[in-house]
Amino acid sequence: MQYSLAPVSFTNEKGCTVDTSLWLDPYTGNFYILASDLDVEYIAHFPGRTSTVVPTGL
Structure with missing residues (x-):
């Protein structure tokens, strides 16, 4: 949720599973x-940079 570009909506009131938002893939621009x-496989933290979400299976 920290990396979404728009408000996040969830599949239910408990807020356990994200349904929609807006995300940018920094590698493809999609x-x-x-x-x-x-x-998302993991979020990588590189010294001197902001965190990077590492997508898989796109």
């Missing part, structure tokens, strides 16, 4: 709205 279109 935008994604559905969380189900993404498969």
